[in-house]
Amino acid sequence: MGVGIEVTNLNAWYGTNHTLQDINLNIPANHATALIGPSGCGKSTFVRCLNRMHETNPIARVTGTVRIGDLDIYVDAKPLKSGVAWAWCFSAPIPSRPCRFMTMWPLD
8 A cells, every 4th residue: 555645735936036826736556647738837846845845945946735654744854765756858868878877867
């Protein structure tokens, strides 16, 4: 049995730029999920919010709720270091790295 992700009313800002607006999304446990969209639409910002990497930017802030299983990640003061993976997106693979290598990096 896996852990699902529930996002409720997620908003993110960089300074006065409101980059994510009222995102609501349920990702079932044990399912692969892809975020697909044009450059600059907020995919990376969304994933940064799921792993609390958004907080590393001093002008960034976030509101809303993100639950991973029973854990509300913004109530627990300890940032997540595992359980959420980031697969880098490149328009062309790096010649010295096979595609399999580029999708195997966890965030810790």
